[in-house]
Amino acid sequence: MVKIPESKVQSQKSGVDSKYLVNGYYPTIGIECHVQLKTKSKLFSTASNDARGAEPNTLVNHVCFGLPGALPVLNKEAVRLASKAAYALGTRPQKFSKFDRKHYFYPDLPKGYQISQYDQPIILDGKITIHLENGIKRVINITRAHLEEDAGKSTHPTGEDYSLVDLNRAGTPLLEIVSEPELHNSEEAKAYAKELWLAMKYSGVSDVDLYHGNMRFDVNVSVSKDPTKFGTRSETKNLNSFKSVEKAVDYEINRQIDLLEKGEKVIQETRGWLDDKQKTVSQRSKEDAHDYRYFPDPDIPPVVLDEEYLMGIESSLNKTPEYWRSALEKISLSKLQTEALLEAQAELGSSYLELVTAQTMECAKTYANWIINFEVPLRRELLEKSSDLKIDDNIREKLFEQLYLLQKDGKLSSNNVKALLVELLSQNKLPDSVEKYAENAGYIQVNDSAELEQIIEKVITENPKPVADVQNGEMKAIGFLVGQVMKASAGKANPAMVQQIIRDKLKV
Ligand code: ADP
Ligand code: MG
Numbered sequence: 001m002v003k004i005p006e007s008k009v010q011s012q013k014s015g016v017d018s019k020y021l022v023n024g025y026y027p028t029i030g031i032e033c034h035v036q037l038k039t040k041s042k043l044f045s046t047a048s049n050d051a052r053g054a055e056p057n058t059l060v061n062h063v064c065f066g067l068p069g070a071l072p073v074l075n076k077e078a079v080r081l082a083s084k085a086a087y088a089l090g091t092r093p094q095k096f097s098k099f100d101r102k103h104y105f106y107p108d109l110p111k112g113y114q115i116s117q118y119d120q121p122i123i124l125d126g127k128i129t130i131h132l133e134n135g136i137k138r139v140i141n142i143t144r145a146h147l148e149e150d151a152g153k154s155t156h157p158t159g160e161d162y163s164l165v166d167l168n169r170a171g172t173p174l175l176e177i178v179s180e181p182e183l184h185n186s187e188e189a190k191a192y193a194k195e196l197w198l199a200m201k202y203s204g205v206s207d208v209d210l211y212h213g214n215m216r217f218d219v220n221v222s223v224s225k226d227p228t229k230f231g232t233r234s235e236t237k238n239l240n241s242f243k244s245v246e247k248a249v250d251y252e253i254n255r256q257i258d259l260l261e262k263g264e265k266v267i268q269e270t271r272g273w274l275d276d277k278q279k280t281v282s283q284r285s286k287e288d289a290h291d292y293r294y295f296p297d298p299d300i301p302p303v304v305l306d307e308e309y310l311m312g313i314e315s316s317l318n319k320t321p322e323y324w325r326s327a328l329e330k331i332s333l334s335k336l337q338t339e340a341l342l343e344a345q346a347e348l349g350s351s352y353l354e355l356v357t358a359q360t361m362e363c364a365k366t367y368a369n370w371i372i373n374f375e376v377p378l379r380r381e382l383l384e385k386s387s388d389l390k391i392d393d394n395i396r397e398k399l400f401e402q403l404y405l406l407q408k409d410g411k412l413s414s415n416n417v418k419a420l421l422v423e424l425l426s427q428n429k430l431p432d433s434v435e436k437y438a439e440n441a442g443y444i445q446v447n448d449s450a451e452l453e454q455i456i457e458k459v460i461t462e463n464p465k466p467v468a469d470v471q472n473g474e475m476k477a478i479g480f481l482v483g484q485v486m487k488a489s490a491g492k493a494n495p496a497m498v499q500q501i502i503r504d505k506l507k508v
Helices: 009-015 074-086 184-200 240-261 307-316 321-330 335-348 352-357 363-386 393-408 414-427 434-439 447-463 464-471 476-488 495-506
Strands: 025-034 100-103 115-118 123-131 136-151 153-155 165-166 173-179 213-224 234-239 271-275 279-285
Touching: 009 153, 009 240, 025 184, 025 240, 074 123, 074 136, 074 184, 074 307, 115 136, 123 173, 123 184, 153 321, 165 464, 173 476, 184 213, 184 321, 184 335, 213 240, 213 279, 234 240, 234 279, 240 271, 240 279, 335 352, 335 363, 352 363, 352 393, 363 393, 363 414, 393 414, 393 434, 434 476, 447 464, 447 476, 447 495, 464 495, 476 495
Parallel strands: 234 271
Antiparallel strands: 025 173, 025 213, 100 115, 123 136, 136 173, 153 165, 213 234, 271 279
16 A cells, blocks of 8 residues: 655654643644646646636536546646745655545546545655744744645535536646644744745745635644644644634634543544634544545656756746845844735735845835835725736836935925825826926925924914923923924925924024
């Protein structure tokens, strides 16, 4: 009988930290993640792999239906993307891998088996470094990752005595990434899910659109009083957000501890996550590997990759999230800003990181702030209205450069930087001179001291009480006076300058 590679973790278990203890139990979590590869066609046929928005059963052919005599032909591009994914997981693809049939009966699996990889998958022994809140990093080992075809989709209309099957998704190429059971709380599980998402996005192998199920997480959770032994695990399937990974893990840890404390047993089963109820529910008891009657698929020759092929892949790799993290660390961005930028680049797909890391430290911090606090919310808002939003990376770069100078010269307040940035980015065009544009639209601050002095004189005369307070050393009242000047100037005064003039005038 073929045997899949053994988990190496048993030896590491004795080192489990007591900080993970929950009521005297050690939680253990291992995550399986299905990543949809972004090929044009399916894993074993020429049918389209872009099921988004298509009518049911329109992206199908004889292979998807599993018609007698239909022969699968392996999609080269899927192998290329899986090979790239290997590097994103900190390893190289296996030079020899093969496909196996995994048998089970389900209406959305017309062949009666799924083509997958069992004992010789394309990826073995990877790793992912996770980043935790307190700045701690942990390396999580990846047991394996294999290529497999997705099944179709069944729907069960409520109150009807039939089910519907849509085979558009049948045959979609998936990379299933299996972690070692080395995670020990929900924070680590969530950080792992997020890191995998970044890794798959940055390597360009998947669209990683969680909402459309491009990446789905199955969390295996067990608890045990004895750190050298695993408890019985449950597997909660098809989680499609980092938050639900976190919540499902916490829910399962507590549920299992409650059961054990009551003297009951945890059963090995597959569970589902109800997002509206924030709980897991039992779906079915779990098959063991031998129930699947795996055997090599005689229709598909093994995949053999030579050194030249791997070198070709290596020369085409993108920069990794780790690369960008250290580049951002070098310009002293905070962890919060770093993570927000990494996510923004992955989610919104612009070259923010190139732009930010090319700046000097002070400017990089300002750009990061604009991107995270002004542009990202704007893009999300615009994306909701129209999916073909375009903001040119070139336009952003030039716009930022000019806004930065204007702000530095005190000509723009940060509120007005935001207003301009939002206005110009959503138009996706750049005026010849941002300064002229800002002037015409009334955004430029008044730095003309004669003009400011006039307004300030008036505010001082009209507000004797706060003026007296300031003179008596109550500095809070200065803020009020500055506010009055800002109001009188319709927001155009340069607040730093206003404050200085007031101080000079009141001699404080
Ligand atoms: P299957 O494919 O049947 O779900 P695997 O042996 O491939 O089984 O394991 C699936 C996942 O479960 C892996 O990520 C592994 O790390 C994790 N796992 C295995 N045993 C445990 C356990 N006792 N507690 C938590 N996770 C576990
Ligand atoms: Mg599983």
